Amino acid sequence: MPPLPRALFAMDPVHLPELFPPRLMARLQEVAQIDPTLVVRDFTDPEAVRAMAEAEILITGWGCPHIGADALAAAPRLRTVLHAAGSVRGLVGDAVWERGIAVSSAVRANALPVAEYTLAAILFAGKDTFGLRERFRTEHVYPAPGDHGPIGNLGRRIGIIGASRVGRRLLELLRPFDLTVTLYDPYVDDAEAAGLGVVRLPLDELMRTSDIVSLHAPDIPETYRMLDRAKLALIPDGGVLINTSRGALVDPLALADELVSGRIGAVLDVTEPEPLPADSPLYQLPNVFLTPHIAGSLGNELERLGRTVVDELERLAAGDDPTHRVVRSDLVRSA
Known part of the structure; x- marks a missing residue:
């Protein structure tokens, strides 16, 4: 032997x-x-x-x-x-x-908890869990039955950017839910997208037609600031951006402006810089849910x-x- x-x-x-x-x-x-x-x-x-x-x-x-x-x-x-x-x-x-x-x-194994975190974030965002929590914490009363706004996960439109290992695992996890899921990835054609169970869209169309946009593209030169001010402006009012990829993929100033205005919300496990400076307004905004880069394996x-x-x-x-x-x-x- x-x-x-x-x-x-x-x-x-x-x-x-x-x-x-x-x-x-x-x-x-x-x-x-x-x-x-x-x-x-x-x-x-x-x-x-x-x-x-x-x-x-x-x-x-x-x-x-x-x-x-x-x-x-x-x-x-x-x-x-x-x-x-x-x-x-x-x-x-x-x-x-x-x-x-x-x-x-072990990148494939490390992708699993990121996809799980993102699934939870999508379902919570669809119910406006983060916003309603903040309102409940300050007002200490339940909203009236007709005062919840357009919340719920039935038919919620989810746009996935990047058919990475995380993105693909997330697509699998989303299948049992009554959601409408689309994908942007320049390396995926229509046939492969169909095999993944999603409709492939150009990036601008995905941003315009998604209630929740989840970012899973790699941090490479081609994706630097891929979500700039113009792209972020395409997200519908009340939409939510989830980023468990890297902060460099999003223009931080443009994102801060959108979030401070209250037009959209965000679930951010990654930012740029990382961590954010102590005086960043994102720490205090009720429409922003920040976590300290915990989506990956811990x-x-x-x-x-x-x-x-x-x-x-x-x-x-x-x-x-x-x-x-x-x-x-x-x-x-x-x-």
């Missing part, structure tokens, strides 16, 4: 216990030789250099230093990077791809990311290719 491959952790060690709790660490150690007490934060550290010389598999996560040519020079046996987090775009350098090192990511959800890595290790041990392999060419249009 061949010896187990040598693996090495490279991340902020604060995440390790939640990514790999004892039962999962035991599974990992059945398929790889790894020291759970050694977690690399600096590839130039002498102990890290010694470990990199033997490492065949690098298990990375948030806080991992950039993996460039200098790091790889110390790792002649490295053949696989398994990332226990989402995007690897800022993590792996050109040298990784040029050397043919396989890269796998707490016990981190174990799902670690489980993805261990599953990949078991596939490698069986001689199979990683299921969640990252293709370099896809990084041009992915997070």
Whole structure:
């Protein structure tokens, strides 16, 4: 029986216990030789250099230093990077791809809680839960039966921007509800949109015809400020913008103006800058629901990311290719 491959952790060690709790660490150690007490934060550290010389598999996560040519020079046996987090775009350098090192990511697993958060936000927004909560908190009375306004989720028009992993999972979660869902994604054609169960629309039309717009596009140069002042103005009065993607996709000044005016509302898990300055009016607006970048994996959800890595290790041990392999060419249009 061949010896187990040598693996090495490279991340902020604060995440390790939640990514790999004892039962999962035991599974990992059945398929790889790894020291759970050694977690690399600096590839130039002498102990890290010694470990990199033997490492065949690098298990990375948030806080991992950039993996460039200098790091790889110390790792002649490295053949696989398994990332226990989402995007690897800022993590792996050109040298990784040029050397043919396989890269796998838990981005699909990390998409699940984001989609779940967004589903909850959509249903709450459709019932005007956030606005009515603020009114109840100040007035301490129930609204009269005819004083709720146009609320409810029957036939509510939902516009999804981006058929990313989060966007696709969200589309699946929305199917059981009586909602009208449309999609904008320049890389999705009508046939694929039909397979996803949605109607594809141009961005302007989606913005004009959606009660709730949910943003799930990647943060790439082509999407910078994609929702500018003109696009935001297309959202119908009383509409809601949900952003669990990145703040850079929305013009922050234009969004603030729309929200301060009260014309639309927003559920914002991400902003620009992040966090907002303490004097930002968005903290106090009754039509804005702000959360501190919590939609992605947190707490016990981190174990799902670690489980993805261990599953990949078991596939490698069986001689199979990683299921969640990252293709370099896809990084041009992915997070």
